[in-house]
Amino acid sequence: MAGRIPPEFISELLARVDLAQVIGQHIQLKKAGREHKACCPFHQEKTPSFTVTTKGFYHCFGCGANGSAIGFLMEYTRCSFVDAVEDLARQVGMTVPRDARAQARQESQEPLYECMQQANRYYQEMLRKSDPAKEYARSRGLSGQICKEYQIGYAPAGYENVEKRLAGKFDRALLIKAGLLTKNDKRRVYDRFRNRLMFPIRDTRGRTVGFGGRVLEDQDTPKYINSPETPLFHKGRVLYGLYELQQRRGNLDQLVVTEGYMDVVSLAEAGVSNVVATLGTATTEDHLRQMGRFCRKFVFCFDGDDAGRAAGWRALEHILPVLRDGDEVRFAHLPEKEDPDSYIRNHGREVWQEFLSQSVLLEDYFFSQLTRDLDLEKLTDRSKLVQKARPLLSSMADSAFRDLMMNQLGELTDLTRNQLRISSKTTERQLAAQQGPKPSVGRPTRIRKMIRMLLEHPELAVQAQSSLLQSLDALKKPGMELFAEMVDLAQGVADVNTGGMIEAIRASRGEEDAQHLTRLLDWRPAGLDGVSAKGRLQNFEAGLRILQKERLVAWRSRLTKQQLGDDQTPGKPLSERQKKELQKVNEQLKELG
Numbered sequence: 286m287a288g289r290i291p292p293e294f295i296s297e298l299l300a301r302v303d304l305a306q307v308i309g310q311h312i313q314l315k316k317a318g319r320e321h322k323a324c325c326p327f328h329q330e331k332t333p334s335f336t337v338t339t340k341g342f343y344h345c346f347g348c349g350a351n352g353s354a355i356g357f358l359m360e361y362t363r364c365s366f367v368d369a370v371e372d373l374a375r376q377v378g379m380t381v382p383r384d385a386r387a388q389a390r391q392e393s394q395e396p397l398y399e400c401m402q403q404a405n406r407y408y409q410e411m412l413r414k415s416d417p418a419k420e421y422a423r424s425r426g427l428s429g430q431i432c433k434e435y436q437i438g439y440a441p442a443g444y445e446n447v448e449k450r451l452a453g454k455f456d457r458a459l460l461i462k463a464g465l466l467t468k469n470d471k472r473r474v475y476d477r478f479r480n481r482l483m484f485p486i487r488d489t490r491g492r493t494v495g496f497g498g499r500v501l502e503d504q505d506t507p508k509y510i511n512s513p514e515t516p517l518f519h520k521g522r523v524l525y526g527l528y529e530l531q532q533r534r535g536n537l538d539q540l541v542v543t544e545g546y547m548d549v550v551s552l553a554e555a556g557v558s559n560v561v562a563t564l565g566t567a568t569t570e571d572h573l574r575q576m577g578r579f580c581r582k583f584v585f586c587f588d589g590d591d592a593g594r595a596a597g598w599r600a601l602e603h604i605l606p607v608l609r610d611g612d613e614v615r616f617a618h619l620p621e622k623e624d625p626d627s628y629i630r631n632h633g634r635e636v637w638q639e640f641l642s643q644s645v646l647l648e649d650y651f652f653s654q655l656t657r658d659l660d661l662e663k664l665t666d667r668s669k670l671v672q673k674a675r676p677l678l679s680s681m682a683d684s685a686f687r688d689l690m691m692n693q694l695g696e697l698t699d700l701t702r703n704q705l706r707i708s709s710k711t712t713e714r715q716l717a718a719q720q721g722p723k724p725s726v727g728r729p730t731r732i733r734k735m736i737r738m739l740l741e742h743p744e745l746a747v748q749a750q751s752s753l754l755q756s757l758d759a760l761k762k763p764g765m766e767l768f769a770e771m772v773d774l775a776q777g778v779a780d781v782n783t784g785g786m787i788e789a790i791r792a793s794r795g796e797e798d799a800q801h802l803t804r805l806l807d808w809r810p811a812g813l814d815g816v817s818a819k820g821r822l823q824n825f826e827a828g829l830r831i832l833q834k835e836r837l838v839a840w841r842s843r844l845t846k847q848q849l850g851d852d853q854t855p856g857k858p859l860s861e862r863q864k865k866e867l868q869k870v871n872e873q874l875k876e877l878g
Contacts, residue, residue, distance in 0.1 A: 290370055292789035294382055296778040298370065299353050299785035301377045305337050307354045311361055325350060326361060329610065329685050340741065341784030344806065351803050353784030362578055397517050400455045400463045401485075401493040407450050408438025408483040408496075415439050421482060421501045425547070426630050431554045434529060436485050440478035440498060447476045464495065464512040478510070484546040486511075486518065486564070487528040489575075494518045497525070497546045497564065509545065511564055521569040525549055525562040530579065533558060539582040541641065542568065544596065548586075548625035555629045557637060568600040570607050582613040584644050589619045598654060601647065606680045608647075617644035648690060651677075652697065667698040671705060678707050732764040735828045737805045738821070739771050743786055745825045746775035753829035760836040767798055830877050837877075841870045
């Protein structure tokens with residue numbers, strides 16, 4: 286993300302945002318003096334240790350979770366950095382800008398979006414004009430209304446239809462880049478989709494990013510094809526039907542996940558609208574993040590054949606590492622030779638709902654699959670179960686659900702948790718919650734103390750004497766570049782707060798520096814607490830004077846070394862300009878005292 290959204294905008298955005306109001310939309314906060322408290326939403330606790338400060342920053346003293354409003358939304362709602370920024374910007378009436386690189390990238394993709402949109406319109410037009418295609422859609426139970434809602438179309442037979450239709454607006458190279466044309470081994474270029482019912486795949490903004498095509502004749506192969514990976518289309522990041530789900534804007538009790546677009550539209554035709562599809566690929570973390578914004582209960586529905594059972598297990602393996610307490614995941618396998626499309630058409634909505642009600646909870650599915658060929662009366666088979674379960678449970682983040690899964694494994698094998706010896710995919714902050722001490726901030730240097738003071742009180746950069754803040758980055762010392770950038774941010778963005786400072790540094794310098802700043806917040810150097818605003822400014826300026834002295838002494842040393850020389854290099858007279866520099870340095874050192 287670094288460089289895509291200007292850090293100054295992020296700082297200004299977080300200065301305007303009421304953090305308590307943002308977090309209060311998701312968890313219940315209680316007023317505690319000037320701050321707010323709650324039980325931490327990121328780990329299990331009975332006594333509230335999650336604090337929302339007036340400086341635009343939240344912090345949990347139990348597990349170490351901390352961050353700004355952006356960080357909270359990313360963690361709690363599983364949204365991306367950009368989505369969090371845009372969500373907050375909408376709340377306070379701001380427009381998210383982009384820097385030159387991002388603007389150029391966005392402009393370079395506009396022709397691709399337009400190309401895909403034109404192709405989508407063409408396919409829809411061809412469906413209206415093709416009686417065989419319309420008859421096929423009707424034979425699959427699809428009405429004109431569903432075809433219109435999902436913008437279903439038809440790619441005619443033939444090898445040059447799309448290129449001829451779009452050639453006047455887009456060149457061949459762009460059509461290939463968009464995945465509409467393909468090239469064979471003999472370098473012949475032709476339409477990728479031919480004589481297929483077409484399903485446009487849309488992103489969350491409704492833009493067509495890819496297509497899926499289904500043959501009209503079952504003897505043709507392959508039965509289904511999707512667009513290839515393109516700058517716009519990545520199967521692991523897109524869910525078919527998610528845009529249409531957004532448009533309905535209803536509250537969802539659960540979300541059903543299938544494997545194909547025919548499943549989604551057939552279920553929608555039958556009045557079942559809470560369905561999305563993963564386009565035949567394994568469920569990814571991006572998929573779960575997107576679904577998690579709608580509800581916390583998911584049913585993964587797969588065909589009843591061997592391929593469907595294999596897909597169900599792959600989905601479980603991908604889900605385990607990103608499960609959170611409060612998520613409910615179920616699995617359902619249809620009868621042999623059935624898929625959701627055929628099942629809903631053969632049996633109807635009520636039978637479908639009854640089928641879903643019998644879906645199996647993840648924990649039951651997990652252990653039933655692992656023990657399917659085992660006899661737990663045998664010690665050797667119990668050992669096999671532990672060997673199978675251990676890497677899967679180790680992939681999970683620490684949570685109450687993971688603990689319960691381990692307990693269940695212990696009951697099945699008659700082993701204690703210590704005997705199971707299951708490691709944990711524990712994050713740094715969770716490890717800190719278990720072990721107590723927070724990660725070290727390093728040696729308590731002067732510059733670290735100055736950064737710490739400025740982080741909690743950005744106004745110091747505005748209040749301090751301007752002469753003390755000049756040329757600080759000229760002092761080649763660890764941390765000086767970071768400190769100088771923080772000074773610029775504090776001076777350039779009105780009312781920037783702690784959270785805004787950290788997110789701006791995250792955007793401009795990357796995650797490592799942002800994490801360093803969050804660790805510094807746990808450090809309370811001597812002289813920081815219980816100091817008045819006037820005393821704080823005096824301490825800050827005293828530190829700046831020392832840094833300026835170090836910079837000037839280093840400058841004077843370079844000039845003196847040139848003048849006097851050393852064992853390796855003979856001395857060299859200073860130029861008139863350098864003499865004036867040396868005089869200026871001495872005068873400034875005298876002023877600093």
